[in-house]
Amino acid sequence: MKCPHCGHSIGITLDASNGNQEFYDDCPACCHAIHLNMKVDELQQKVELFIDDNYE
Template identity: 60%
Template sequence: MRGIIGKTIQCPHCGHHIPVNLDTSLGSEEFYDDCPACCNPIHFNLRVDERENTIELDVDADDEQYF
């Protein structure tokens, strides 16, 4: 399961489709990257579970309020 995985995500700000490469060899991580179309930051939360052999990716604008 270790390696580079290609995904296409949708920017939570403008809806632009963006191809991203995820390096699963580092395990789970959170990081930010800017949308190439609208330049707003996108929050990525990558979870790698090696026991279950699963990868989950959550993408959000990180400006959402939780109540």
């Protein structure tokens, strides 16, 4: 994924076994917090990751 603040590419590992999750991660380049929402659709076997780029 890319940091919404500085554009730095960040590798993350997702664990979908706990279902939908909301969490924060800090960008290693600019140190800004990144708000992430992971939605798990077990019926379609799909995981979607949403990055909130308006989070202050």
